[in-house]
Amino acid sequence: MNKKDKENISNRDKALPSGKGLGWASNVYFIGIGGIGMSALARYFVANGKQVAGYDKTPSEITKTLQDLGIEVHFNDNVSHIDSKYLNPDTTLVVYTPAIPKDHSELGYFRTNGFQVLKRSTVLGEITKQTTCLAVAGTHGKTTTTSILGHLLKECDVPVTAFLGGISENYNSNLILNGTEVTVVEADEFDRSFLTLSPDLACITSMDADHLDIYGDASELVKTFEDFSKCVKANGKLFVRNGLPLDGITYGIEDYSDYSAQNVRIENGSYVFDVRTPNGLYKDFKFNLPGRHNLSNAIIALAMSVEYGLPHPQLAKGLASYKGVKRRFTYQIKTDDFVFIDDYAHHPEEINAVHQAVREMYPSKKVLAIFQPHLYTRTRDFADGFAESLSKFDEVVLLDIYPARELPIEGVTSNWLLEKIKNPNKNLILKSELINEIKTSDAQIVLTLGAGDIGEEVKHIKEAFSIAN
Structure with missing residues (x-):
């Protein structure tokens, strides 16, 4: 050719x-x-x-x-x-x-x-052209935010189709179908895919360095997010998490953003909070997902819904009924003596967010984190970040790197990453050894983390420990 x-x-x-x-x-x-x-x-x-x-x-x-x-x-x-x-x-x-x-x-x-x-991405862009498009961008939080937003619109009876990057617990699907006038989509930065979109409302949750195999360096990734911000229609609105170097409607937690969670407290394992908006204070929202990162996702979904024109009472009811996305801090076993949580976290910042959530919910319990690195390039580019985030857990277990689309890189191995982890309670094992490894630990909280095929091991772990517990 x-x-x-x-x-x-x-x-x-x-x-x-x-x-x-x-x-x-x-x-x-x-x-x-x-x-x-x-x-x-x-x-x-x-x-x-x-x-x-x-x-x-x-x-x-x-x-x-x-x-x-x-x-x-x-x-x-x-x-x-x-x-x-x-x-x-x-x-x-x-x-x-x-x-x-x-x-x-x-x-x-x-x-x-x-x-x-x-x-x-081109097909998705074509589908959304004839609709009012709400797009969610960011290196973290896209799937959860998109699924919250799609759920809120459906609960408010908006004729919406939402394309999700995960399986919604509410619908057991990655597609919400309730009409075709509005689309909710994940605006994916991988391969610059999100530049095919022309959203009416868009948000950017984060711009942490990632996909450096595509972008080369973090500054190029930031530039591409800036390019995405220019894809928003002339009469549209851009929302950005407070602190990002972009102009737009801001959102945050307990700060002075345009949309902000205030009076945040935990009641019976759920967040309860008020939302300050440009038009006043909306009180007593309930949100069942743990972690400040998830609370931030809920705030931006609420902000976009309010700007779209949805009423406070229906939004509050919709948020309280939101169940989450599979493999996003998903409880597999939850008893007084043993908790098993599975999460898709595959970047140091995502692991930090899981750590914050689990410490907030279980401050006095011992935590074992089992992590499968995803991609040789990501492991190489963020090795020090992974080592720092994983060292925060009480015990750390690594699996071999999941290659996905990549060939091995000389010297980049899970054992190399393990050596960087400062926590002395660490180990590298095969997937076949997972259940025995958990059984020998005295941790009360077990986490499986990663974007590879570690998710396929979840059902085996769940079966083994549901019987024991």
């Missing part, structure tokens, strides 16, 4: 021809359909009457739920496994995730045979 052909493919992936839209496609084929963002789009298209199929590398709980919806999913990169009805470029839209390798044979086939092939 020559340089010109490559440029044409790249341009075709970035945008649809002017005015074409998505309505022409009766079939949608996903490459990487098991991804959390991809599967939400697949559900959306099924709900809108499209024929949907796709490929993923391995079976998972997500792919099983898609198959239960009637979506054809296969796990071998082979065009011959694709139903012939998806091999017509006049009727089939192809959607792929940037996590798919460039030499993927199915992706190559569709690109070289006249199909419209688009990144997930």
Whole structure:
């Protein structure tokens, strides 16, 4: 393939021809359909009457739920496994995730045979164009904030579709469907995907260094968030966490932001607080998720909802009924003697947030943190930060690095990270040794942390210790 052909493919992936839209496609084929963002789009298209199929590398709980919806999913990169009805470029839209390798044979086939092939972010941007779009950006907090916001709008009977980056505990899904006039989306900074959006209301929760394999350095990441802030429509509104170097409506906790949680207290394991707004004080909100980071997520979701025009009583009722997102400080076992919590935390700041939450809820109990590093580059770039955050727990156990899309980097290993951790109560084990490791600990609180396949071990741990407890 020559340089010109490559440029044409790249341009075709970035945008649809002017005015074409998505309505022409009766079939949608996903490459990487098991991804959390991809599967939400697949559900959306099924709900809108499209024929949907796709490929993923391995079976998972997500792919099983898609198959239960009637979506054809296969796990071998082979065009011959694709139903012939998806091999017509006049009727089939192809959607792929940037996590798919460039030499993927199915992706190559569709690109070289006249199909419209688009990144997930481009498709999401196209869907939101005809709606009032509320977008949530930030290196941390996107999924929880998006799910709170989507839930609040639905509870206030707004005709909303919300695309979530996790499985909502309220809906057991990563898609909330209650109409099509409003969309709520995660604005993902990975691969600069969020620059395809043109939101009416948008927030930025954080801009901590991450994805340095994409951006090179933190300043380039910050610049891209600045670019995203300019994507907000001319008559739209941008919300930013107090302290970020961007102009917008500010939010925070017990400070002088435009929207701020005040009089924060804990009652029966839940936050109760008031919200100061530009138009007055709203009293006695209840929020059931632990951790100041989650409280911050709730404040920005409330702020965007208020600016959209939703009433205080319904928002208070909606927030009190919010249950959370799976793998975001999710209680798996909760007894007087033993607590097992699972969390997606895979960045030092996220681990710090989990630590704050668990110490606030269980100040006198011993805590064991089991962490699976995610990506060699992230482990390399933030090794000192990981060591500092993990050292705060009473005991630390590491698993081997989950590579995801990456090849190993010489010298970057979990053992290398373990040596940096100052806490003497530390160990490196295999996944097969997890249950025995927990049994030998006298910790009353056990945490599993990471964005890799550590989540698949949760059910085994839960089974082993539910019986014991």
